[in-house]
Amino acid sequence: xxxxxxxxxxxxxxxxxxxxxxxxxxxxxxxxxxxxxxxxxxxxxxxxxxxxxxxxxxxxxxxxxxxxxxxxxxxxxxxxxxxxxxxxxxxxxxxxxxxxxxxx
Amino acid sequence: xxxxxxxxxxxxxxxxxxxxxxxxxxxxxxxxxxxxxxxxxxxxxxxxxxxxxxxxxxxxxxxxxxxxxxxxxxxxxxxxxxxxxxxxxxxxxxxxxxxxxxxxxxxxxxxxxxxxxxxxx
Numbered sequence: 483x484x485x486x487x488x489x490x491x492x493x494x495x496x497x498x499x500x501x502x503x504x505x506x507x508x509x510x511x512x513x514x515x516x517x518x519x520x521x522x523x524x525x526x527x528x529x530x531x532x533x534x535x536x537x538x539x540x541x542x543x544x545x546x547x548x549x550x551x552x553x554x555x556x557x558x559x560x561x562x563x564x565x566x567x568x569x570x571x572x573x574x575x576x577x578x579x580x581x582x583x584x585x586x
Numbered sequence: 587x588x589x590x591x592x593x594x595x596x597x598x599x600x601x602x603x604x605x606x607x608x609x610x611x612x613x614x615x616x617x618x619x620x621x622x623x624x625x626x627x628x629x630x631x632x633x634x635x636x637x638x639x640x641x642x643x644x645x646x647x648x649x650x651x652x653x654x655x656x657x658x659x660x661x662x663x664x665x666x667x668x669x670x671x672x673x674x675x676x677x678x679x680x681x682x683x684x685x686x687x688x689x690x691x692x693x694x695x696x697x698x699x700x701x702x703x704x705x706x707x
Contacts, residue, residue, distance in 0.1 A: 524697045527695045572691040575621065575645070
């Protein structure tokens with residue numbers, strides 16, 4: 483299984499919506515997670531089972547998709563959302579290459 | 587608050603060995619799969635190894651199988667990664683992480699701060 487994330491980098495203004503994609507080379511069902519890693523920080527689990535927010539994650543973060551195509555949406559971006567976002571499938575524990583979100 | 591603390595990193599020559607440890611607190615260690623995940627400088631995340639809650643099932647990524655050995659001590663609430671025959675490409679920040687899933691199909695819900703491993707002559 484290979485996870486391909488796009489875009490590599492996204493540059494948006496505060497208040498805008500970010501849409502990140504993760505495509506799997508074969509179906510992973512709904513077993514996909516999203517992580518956020520801010521500069522110099524430890525990765526944090528955001529979303530699991532494709533659409534379930536982890537504890538304490540704001541509702542501006544949402545996940546969708548199943549099979550091979552998944553999306554992480556961040557509505558109304560805030561400056562602290564500047565980070566790299568990774569997807570991960572759980573059967574082989576594989577990570578995607580990451581998408582960087584920059585806030586203008 | 588769940589805590590995971592790594593130790594044992596450092597600088598080692600190619601072909602050398604290093605043992606990483608992860609001590610945990612504030613959760614029932616024996617209930618969870620545990621994993622090592624690494625991040626090379628400026629690169630993404632790479633899952634390295636995982637161990638079942640009882641310690642009887644071990645998982646490795648292909649690039650470390652045969653060189654790294656994962657283990658755990660549920661009484662001591664700790665996990666280790668013995669790394670032998672180290673290569674320059676093993677240079678990375680190594681994270682200890684708690685699995686949250688079922689039967690080896692895991693997400694990782696808590697992470698340590700990471701420990702640096704540098705392989706260089």
